[in-house]
Amino acid sequence: MIAYILYICIVLFLTYLGYFLAGKHRLAKKFYASWDKFHQFFLSEVEYTRRPLDEVLKRFEDEGDFSGFLKEYRNNHKIENSIDFLSKEENEFLKEYFSFLGKSDYTAQREYFNANTKKLNDYKLKSEQNAVKYTDLYVKLGFLLGLIIVILLI
């Protein structure tokens, strides 16, 4: 009986491990969802109310990693650290995006950020697909590994 419970625990643990290992892809998905929300919010601010950036950043309500990132950006208006769950290319895009934030008049801001909408959407879509793909893959691999170990033990 104890052996069966142990086998189930092994399978469950390795399945969970698979889910855990895909965590960075889910974090990236959440990060991009928040970034996209901020992007839309900022574009509407530039288009209509044109509030100063600090006020915009303060007014933007969100939680999670992106919110923490914005808080850090608000303090020194620079991006000093890379986001570890984003790729090198994605981190470069993030840096470029924020280095242009607020730096020009509203026409240039509107044009630059509108032009980046597609790129951001592509990254967002990719992160959503990756989150589903890798969570699915790692969970299955974890489950299979668990089964193999159980079969070997039996």
Added chain:
Amino acid sequence: MLEFLPHFIQNAIQNVNIHRLYELRLRAERPIKINYDGQYVYLGKNGVVARREQALKITYAELEDCIFAASGYSVYSVSEQMKECFLTTQKGVRLGLAGTLVREKEKIVALRSVTSLCIRIPHPVLHCADLVYDACEKDQLRSCILLSAPGYGKTTVLRELARLIGENYPQKNILIADERGEISCFDVNDADVLKYANKKDAFSFGLRSLRPDVIITDELQENDYAAVKQAIDAGLTVIASAHYGGEIADFPYKFFQRYILFDNQKIGQAAGIYDKNGQNLL
């Protein structure tokens, strides 16, 4: 208030008396000058210096960073102001800008390559408007205009007048048409403030929606006087300021009840307060 300046300038300013500092002139790759107690002097590492060679200098890049910080890290929010060669920080510090204006079909579309900044530091000076208030507004509200060359404290006196009228005429609604955001940067009592609107719009919107009894505004230009006259004719009290360095008798707009001419030797000091007939009441 001056946190948008580079650290080395902020440190140097700590060595001067901020209450006597009226203006900073930053020109790219040139010695920094300050208006200290009414005199232009050079700013060195440890405060005021006598020689040009000892003065601090600012680079083009630092000047650009300075504008970015002064705009609250959002140039887009002040681009309309920048087209008129100024920007006002959120704390009411006005920066005059010199650079290259970009034109498109006779319209100014941007200001680029800024080379100079003229930073005017506002000071709340309590009781600086007592003389003007006693002579013009104490017994009844009168439309008046403060006249002087730039930099003689008209805005400071206007701000103080707004505060005094608010305090002594609680039944009256005051509207401040603050085109450059300078009047309302300190306490102006219960006044309604319309910021960054040109005079024509501010007077028109204000009259229609805010029902003011008194309108306070600064730096009237030639094309603003029609709106001012219309408001006075409609029974409102208008208290305004304008740049003028001539004689009162030659001042072309005669629809105010009082004309206050500032002393061009002493900042914030009225040299004469004139009625409609040109008689000096001082």
